[in-house]
Amino acid sequence: xxKVNIGLIQHSCSDSVGxxxxxxxxxxxxxxxxxxxxxxxxxxxxxRYFCQHESYELFKLAEPVSEKAAVVKALSSLAKKxxxxxxxxxxxKQAEGVYYNTTAVLDADGKYLGKYRKMHIPDDPQFYEKxxxxxxxxxxxxxxxKYADIGVLICWDQWYxxxxxxxxxxxxxxxxxxxAIGWLPADxxxxxxxxxxxxxxxxxxxxxxNGCFVAATNRVGYEPNPEKGKEGIxxxxxSFVADPYxxxxxxxxVNKEExxxxxxxxxxxxxKRVQWPFLRDRRIDSxxxxxxxxxxxx
Numbered sequence: 001x002x003k004v005n006i007g008l009i010q011h012s013c014s015d016s017v018g019x020x021x022x023x024x025x026x027x028x029x030x031x032x033x034x035x036x037x038x039x040x041x042x043x044x045x046x047x048r049y050f051c052q053h054e055s056y057e058l059f060k061l062a063e064p065v066s067e068k069a070a071v072v073k074a075l076s077s078l079a080k081k082x083x084x085x086x087x088x089x090x091x092x093k094q095a096e097g098v099y100y101n102t103t104a105v106l107d108a109d110g111k112y113l114g115k116y117r118k119m120h121i122p123d124d125p126q127f128y129e130k131x132x133x134x135x136x137x138x139x140x141x142x143x144x145x146k147y148a149d150i151g152v153l154i155c156w157d158q159w160y161x162x163x164x165x166x167x168x169x170x171x172x173x174x175x176x177x178x179x180a181i182g183w184l185p186a187d188x189x190x191x192x193x194x195x196x197x198x199x200x201x202x203x204x205x206x207x208x209x210n211g212c213f214v215a216a217t218n219r220v221g222y223e224p225n226p227e228k229g230k231e232g233i234x235x236x237x238x239s240f241v242a243d244p245y246x247x248x249x250x251x252x253x254v255n256k257e258e259x260x261x262x263x264x265x266x267x268x269x270x271x272k273r274v275q276w277p278f279l280r281d282r283r284i285d286s287x288x289x290x291x292x293x294x295x296x297x298x
Contacts, residue, residue, distance in 0.1 A: 002266040004147045006174070006213075007036025007084075008239040011257040012221030013048045017061065020046050021071075025078060031259035032082035037108070037147045039259075040087035042219040042239075043155050043180040044101070046071075047091070052225045052233060054131045062093035065102050067112040072104055080110030085145040087152060089178035091132075092117070101133045101154055103178055108146040116141050118154040119163060126184065126225065126233060129156070142170040148266060151175045158203055158216070162290065168210035169279075173266050177203065177216040182235035196236055204246040211273040213264050214242045220255050244272040 009027045013020050024046075028039050044050075050058045063071055071090060079086045085108050092102035092115070101118035117136030121129045140163060142151050151172030157163045158177050167175055181199060183192050200216075207214040220237035240251040241262040252260040273279060289295040 003263055004266060005035045005037050006215050006241055006262045006264060007031035007034075007039035008215060008217040008241070008252065008260040008262070009039065009041050009045070010218055010220055010237050010239045010252050010260065011042070011045070012235075013045070013219065013223065015048065017046050021074075025074070027257075027259050028078055028084070028086065029082060031261060032084045034259070034261055036084065036259065036261050038085040038087070038145065038150065038174070040176045040215060040217045041089050041178060042217045043089045043178040044091055045089055045178075045219070048223050049180045049219070049233065049235075051129045051132055052126045052223070053227045053230075054128050055226070058132070059093075059099060062091045062099050064094075065090050065092040065104050065115055072106070072112055075104065076106050076110040076112060079106040079108060083108045083146075085147055085150070087150070087176050087178065089154065099133055100136060101129065103152045103154060103176075105143045105145070105150070105152065107143075113143045113145065114141065116152040116154070118157060120156045120160055122156040126230075127156075140166040140170060142167065142172045148173045153177050155179045155181060158199065158206075161202075161206065161209065164206035164210055164214075168212050172210075172212055173269055174213040174215055174264070175206065175210075177214065179216055179218040179239075180235065181218055182233045185231050185234055188234065192236075196238065200238070200240065200248070204242045204248065207242040207244055208246040208276075209278055211244045211269055211276065211278065213244065213266075213269070215262075216240055220253075220257060244269055 086106040092100040105113045119136040123130040151167035217239045219235045224232040241249045250262045
């Protein structure tokens, strides 16, 4: 048995970046004390989901993400103290006018292993991320941590099987998805169940197709839209871990703040990939059309 405990931190956010940060540091420490070894935050955990509207003022929330950055040093110190791996989603400022939706990874000795920048950037009602973020330019990555080889993708990346596949092909045993997704209240009654089911189902499918674990961390609570007269977002929580067979091992609540701790057996990956050899039977010689946006030319 090659078991490791995953901790997923889901919580609500206030207008105070400092209070949000302190809350998460406390929740990480609590999860570590309960046995979690790889702990992941939700997407952009230090603030409310600011992409509900477009405002130049909100670029002030961005900060550098590097080994020397203050936020990374704080997380590094916590990782080292509790001997845990931390996967932390941040609003990165690379330079004036160049910003990314980024996740930093700290190993259990506090070492900064690097970062992943969100590749797929949405532009939907109240998810105006193209205004804030440049598309990721670091490619798909795997971080070799003390406890497992992990990949990180972010929210909208969840819908793309190519992203999960390429991350798995690089050796990811667990793919983490920091997330901020929820219902627009006016749509919830008619579409809410189907929306959530689609979100969970496609990620379970990534776990099946790639023979790896998938861990998605989502925020909870209602966040109002700063623009008068417009509804906000009711985040649906329900962070979860799926095993290589697509089974949801454990799921968090819809509306409660919690650290979901899930024990996973990494040895299952090898047996699953032998029994269901999807990676062996890939016809890589036949996939050239994936380089096209759409392939229906006569």
